[in-house]
Amino acid sequence: MEALIPQQSQRSLAEQRIDYWAAAPAVAAMAYPFLLKAFHITVGPPGSQPSLLAIIGAVIILASAFAVPMLGIALACRSDVNPSFRRLAYASVLSPTLYVFLGVVQGMLRSPLPDELVWCVIWLGMAVWAWRAKTRLLAPAGSVTRWRVLHGITASILCLYVFFHLGNHLFGLISPQAHAAVMKAGRKVYRAPVIEPVLVALLLWQVASGLRLAWRWSTSAQGFQRTFQVASGAYLAVFVLGHMNSVFVYARTYLHIPTDWNFATGAPTGLIHDAWNIRLLPHYALGVFFVLSHLGSGLRAVLIAHGVDQRFADRLWTCCAAASIVISAAIMAGLCGVRIELHASVMPLPAVH
Numbered sequence: 001m002e003a004l005i006p007q008q009s010q011r012s013l014a015e016q017r018i019d020y021w022a023a024a025p026a027v028a029a030m031a032y033p034f035l036l037k038a039f040h041i042t043v044g045p046p047g048s049q050p051s052l053l054a055i056i057g058a059v060i061i062l063a064s065a066f067a068v069p070m071l072g073i074a075l076a077c078r079s080d081v082n083p084s085f086r087r088l089a090y091a092s093v094l095s096p097t098l099y100v101f102l103g104v105v106q107g108m109l110r111s112p113l114p115d116e117l118v119w120c121v122i123w124l125g126m127a128v129w130a131w132r133a134k135t136r137l138l139a140p141a142g143s144v145t146r147w148r149v150l151h152g153i154t155a156s157i158l159c160l161y162v163f164f165h166l167g168n169h170l171f172g173l174i175s176p177q178a179h180a181a182v183m184k185a186g187r188k189v190y191r192a193p194v195i196e197p198v199l200v201a202l203l204l205w206q207v208a209s210g211l212r213l214a215w216r217w218s219t220s221a222q223g224f225q226r227t228f229q230v231a232s233g234a235y236l237a238v239f240v241l242g243h244m245n246s247v248f249v250y251a252r253t254y255l256h257i258p259t260d261w262n263f264a265t266g267a268p269t270g271l272i273h274d275a276w277n278i279r280l281l282p283h284y285a286l287g288v289f290f291v292l293s294h295l296g297s298g299l300r301a302v303l304i305a306h307g308v309d310q311r312f313a314d315r316l317w318t319c320c321a322a323a324s325i326v327i328s329a330a331i332m333a334g335l336c337g338v339r340i341e342l343h344a345s346v347m348p349l350p351a352v353h
Contacts, residue, residue: 022085025075025092026127028068032095033116035065036278046273065282069093073231079221084133087218088126093231094238096282101242103279104250144216151209152298154202161190161199162291166327169288172334174342176261179334183260203244207237225317229297232290239287265335272336281332288328296320 042058043050050058072092075081081089102122103115111118164186172179190199210233217230251259261267266277300317304310 025072025089026123028071029092029095030120030123032068033119040275046269068095077227083219084130088130090218094235096286097239100279100283104246108254147209154206169331173340179261203240207240210237232294235290285328285332288331289324292324293321
């Protein structure tokens with residue numbers, strides 16, 4: 001019977017079929033806060049000693065929360081989806097950092113509405129918008145080569161700050177005091193009256209140019225590498241904006257508190273056993289992972305553009321992604337209280353006869 005149906009009619013029928021997978025990113029994003037609540041219920045408040053079964057359940061729940069942005073990346077790779085749904089998939093990748101951003105804004109506004117309610121309303125509205133946007137978007141005219149070049153140059157400059165900042169957090173594995181000592185030395189440079197405004201301006205340019213590139217490339221299906229680069233860049237753009245809001249507005253202006261180790265770890269309750277602070281764990285972990293792997297994606301693209309074998313570039317990116325996971329896990333371990341004891345061992349001198 002299908003052979004008797006005109007090709008145009010078959011195409012119309014195909015477009016009318018409900019694509020349930022297209023709604024999956026919004027559903028997963030709406031479930032994200034409740035996964036964190038389930039994790040908190042499982043591990044209990046500060047001082048709790050959960051059983052082995054509870055710990056296993058908590059690990060599974062937290063892994064499910066981390067799977068939300070990964071699902072978004074996978075669904076953004078689809079070639080047979082409307083661009084509005086592809087952008088919805090990209091947006092779901094931002095769930096961990098957007099949820100922190102929402103919580104901070106809700107706190108500053110002293111909103112009586114639960115974060116979960118506001119979150120679900122926002123995502124329901126985004127899903128409705130995506131569902132109603134039936135027309136397929138075309139990539140806007142004009143080249144983005146200049147944007148890409150300037151974005152890459154700025155990223156190269158900011159690498160100095162990023163690497164120092166992440167290295168500073170690794171000192172948390174030794175002690176909060178070691179972290180504070182390194183941070184104090186670094187702040188003499190990046191908080192200098194001349195340097196800090198320039199650093200902020202460069203970060204804001206990265207956000208603006210990155211979102212511009214992401215919006216352009218999200219109109220059509222890309223391969224995994226480009227999709228990952230776009231998704232990680234979009235995450236970092238929101239992460240940077242949220243981090244600057246938390247530091248400059250919420251901490252310094254609203255609460256008048258220092259942005260030190262206690263601020264980062266949600267002291268005194270910490271990240272694990274606090275119902276609000278647990279949202280910081282995926283937020284931080286993915287921030288570290290995405291910033292390093294995104295730099296790896298940029299390096300891969302530059303190498304291929306200069307004639308390097310793609311297989312070598314892909315293997316190099318894989319190594320960068322693996323290292324990003326290790327560094328992210330190490331930083332999060334330090335923020336959650338894991339410490340490495342350093343002992344200076346002295347070899348005894350041989351006796352002289």
